[in-house]
Amino acid sequence: MxxxxxxxxxxxxxxxxxxxxxxxxxxxxxxxxxxxxxxxxxxxxxxxxxxxxxxxxxxxxxxxxxxxxxxxxxxxxxAQPSLEDARHIFAVRQSLETLVVDTLIGKLTPQQIRQLEAHVDAEGAARTNNTSASIQLAGEFHVLLAKLTENDVLLRYVTELVSRSSLILSLYGRPHSPDCAVSEHRELIAALDKGEREHACELMRHHIDAITTRALLKGNSEKDFPDLLAAYAREEGL
Amino acid sequence: MxxxxxxxxxxxxxxxxxxxxxxxxxxxxxxxxxxxxxxxxxxxxxxxxxxxxxxxxxxxxxxxxxxxxxxxxxxxxxAQPSLEDARHIFAVRQSLETLVVDTLIGKLTPQQIRQLEAHVDAEGAARTNNTSASIQLAGEFHVLLAKLTENDVLLRYVTELVSRSSLILSLYGRPHSPDCAVSEHRELIAALDKGEREHACELMRHHIDAITTRALLKGNSEKDFPDLLAAYAREEGL
DNA sequence: TTTTGCTTGATTGTGTACAAAACGCTCGCA
DNA sequence: TGCGAGCGTTTTGTACACAATCAAGCAAAA
The missing domain is CATH 1.10.10.10 (Winged helix-like DNA-binding domain superfamily/Winged helix DNA-binding domain)
Structure with missing residues (x-):
């Protein structure tokens, strides 16, 4: 390419x-x-x-x-993020991505709205492809939003957290249904377009909550055992 | 220790x-x-x-x-952070440190409260010393709060942002009066201790606002002149 | 048979040498 | 006298070689 x-x-x-x-x-x-x-x-x-x-x-x-x-x-x-790492990462994402929405409200040009919609269209098109590409695109939507704020620090942190989230989803996540992500992204764009600050923030909060739930619901079986051992080992100074 | x-x-x-x-x-x-x-x-x-x-x-x-x-x-x-960098950094700090307070509310042990108070006492004691040590201690208070959340990601980001803030304050900040920082820190601890979530968040928001103002108010004299020149030069392709 | 200690192989941590690029300086020219 | 080109020096970019450390496998003893 x-x-x-x-x-x-x-x-x-x-x-x-x-x-x-x-x-x-x-x-x-x-x-x-x-x-x-x-x-x-x-x-x-x-x-x-x-x-x-x-x-x-x-x-x-x-x-x-x-x-x-x-x-x-x-x-x-x-990296093999622990479930606790995952909770931490999503908590910070919650906070930062709300800031993204808050920063963007009322400042998006029609052209930027179209750009966002085009991206979500691509997400929709990739729905039938394999999971990893779908996760990837869903993540890039959040990075794109952060980029539009023109806040370098915010962009860097969001990018980092989205990457780590991808890793977490591939580790613990249930099969990942792209449908809801796409529809949630569309709703968010609509709220941003209309300048509904509170609604948009609430949508983002809810969206990240949904991702968090999807990410952390599974994975309580084989992965926690070695972690437990590691905790014991650390107490012994090993 | x-x-x-x-x-x-x-x-x-x-x-x-x-x-x-x-x-x-x-x-x-x-x-x-x-x-x-x-x-x-x-x-x-x-x-x-x-x-x-x-x-x-x-x-x-x-x-x-x-x-x-x-x-x-x-x-x-x-690094020589620009005023725009500074605004970005403080915007993200605002968001993340509110999360810190939100996470800590109702979860601080009396011992941790004492630890925080001890730190602020140290800040008060260093009030008469030179500016840089005072800025340093004030920053460490925020890092200490972040540490108490036990959220590694949050701690890392806050630490980073506090460091960069120190740099900004030393570049653009007005002389820095430690008195208000100390009193604001004390109020925040009190609110955290009493479990007043909204009040504590509001205090933190106001506190960061105050820091931002202190940081960005000055620095329109000698520091902006070369910056302005650089902007012109860049437009000319130099 | 299990456990302990050693030895060997592999992998990382660090220093150093060489190549390439940028900066400063001098010299020549208008 | 002012300006630009060429050259030498300094500094960074990269590769490589050696030293230090860890993991695994083997052997020997309990």
Whole structure:
């Protein structure tokens, strides 16, 4: 596709570690690299044709964003957010995305509204595709909203949280029905368009609640056992 | 306390780049390194007795947190947040710190209340000292609150934003009167203690508003002039 | 048979060397 | 005297090599 070429040019011109960073990030979010997968610097570097130095930089960045875990002398692996992590992440999303809506109310141009609607149309079209692409698109809707605020900090945090949410959904989430996400997104756009501040905020709150519920309902079986053990181990100073 | 010792051992034993990271961060927040100061990898490494590799890691991390700017092939320098950056940062702080208060309401133990009061006492005691230490302590109060939520994500973001706020205050802020900060902190603790949710949230909102005003009111004289020039120059493609 | 200790292999942490790019300086020219 | 080009120096970007650490497998003893 065209974007690949453009990205490749940018990367080679701007920085290689960015390229590796983006590649790994996409691989993680596409679930090509499942949660918990080890990420040895050597193999990745060899596979992508760069030195370990570059890979290390990319891994450090991903670690900073919470997408991988980086334990000293033990290497990196794709993060496995605990249920508690998940609750924390969604709580902060709740707060920040309400701010997004609050910032956007009454300031969206017709063109921007159309842009949002076009995105949701794409979500609707991808409904029949596989789950991961659908989760991806649903997440990008939130990132797009954040981008429209033109608040860099807000955009960065929302982007980060949406990425981590994708990971969580792929770990714990029930099968994910895109239908409700799409309809909720449409309602939100309508409220934003009409300038109904309270209604729009309430819709966003409810929407994130729905995602949270979908994310945390499952996953109480095999995953909690090792976590419990880890808690005990930590108390012993291990 | 015991944790301090443990942390220190961990630091020296576990990783050098952490040490450099912390050193640079403190230097920036203490205004030992003024905004805009160039940070050559070589000099820093030589000064701190580590190789460029380590320094580079620390710089990358600081860049991720917005404390330094890292332009390709041009090196790092202490960040100079624009007034717009400042507005963005405080807007997000507003939102997140309200979440902190909302999370904490009704869940603080008497011991934690005492801990908060002790901190504010320290703020009051440092009132006569120099400005930077005072700003520092006032910021740490907010970090302490975030820590009490036990929400890692929230803590990380608040910490980051408080750091950047310190930088902003040192750049644009008027002389900073610690008195009002202290009294506002005390009121907030009281409201938290009594479990008055709405009142506490309102106090936090008002408090951040006050900080924002203090931060952005000044700085229209000597600092805006070069900025204005830069804007003109950019329009000319320079 | 199970457990403990050692040894080996693999992987990360760090320093250093070389290549490329940007900055400052001097020199030449109008 | 002012301006621009060319060159040398400084600084960053990258690769690689060596040291340190961890995990696994094997052997030996209880």
């Amino acid at each position: 065209a974007s690949t070429l453009r990205d490749k040019n940018q990367k080679s011109a701007v920085s290689k570690s960015d390229a590796v960073y983006r590649t790994l990030k996409r691989a993680i979010l596409d679930q090509a690299l499942a949660a918990g997968t080890k990420l040895p610097e050597d193999s990745i570097g060899e596979r992508l044709g760069v030195s370990r130095t570059i890979v290390r930089q990319a891994l450090a960045r991903l670690n900073g964003e919470g997408l991988i875990e980086l334990r000293p002398h033990k290497g990196a692996c794709v | 015991a944790s301090t010792l443990r942390d220190k051992n961990q630091k020296s034993a576990v990783s050098k780049s952490d040490a450099v990271y912390r050193t640079l961060k403190r230097a920036i927040l203490d205004q030992a390194l003024a905004a805009g100061t160039k940070l050559p990898e070589d000099s820093i490494g030589e000064r701190l007795g580590v190789s460029r590799t380590i320094v580079r890691q620390a710089l990358a991390r600081l860049n991720g947190e917005g404390l330094i700017e890292l332009r390709p092939h041009k090196g790092a320098c202490v």
